[in-house]
Amino acid sequence: MKLRGELLFNEGSLTRIGSSAVFWFKRLIAAAGGGLVRYANEGDFNYNFVNFNVGVQQRLAPGMYGQLGWVQERLYRDNDGDRLLLDDSVQK
Numbered sequence: 001m002k003l004r005g006e007l008l009f010n011e012g013s014l015t016r017i018g019s020s021a022v023f024w025f026k027r028l029i030a031a032a033g034g035g036l037v038r039y040a041n042e043g044d045f046n047y048n049f050v051n052f053n054v055g056v057q058q059r060l061a062p063g064m065y066g067q068l069g070w071v072q073e074r075l076y077r078d079n080d081g082d083r084l085l086l087d088d089s090v091q092k
Contacts, residue, residue: 025059046078
């Protein structure tokens, strides 16, 4: 059996997060990010990604929080910009 390794570069990943208190026990949270993923050996698999996240964070107890939010992930092909993935999900 031959094992083949891949060398992966995650270049220039950047995320911006903001939050605002609604009440002393609840916050709105938003984030947006993106970056570039490059393979050293397989250039055809290179892609760019963008993600968005919006949620509500609730204080459950001192030092303990729960969060419910929506996340959208987008992947684009590096060479021609074609969209590979558009994924919407609810996360807790």
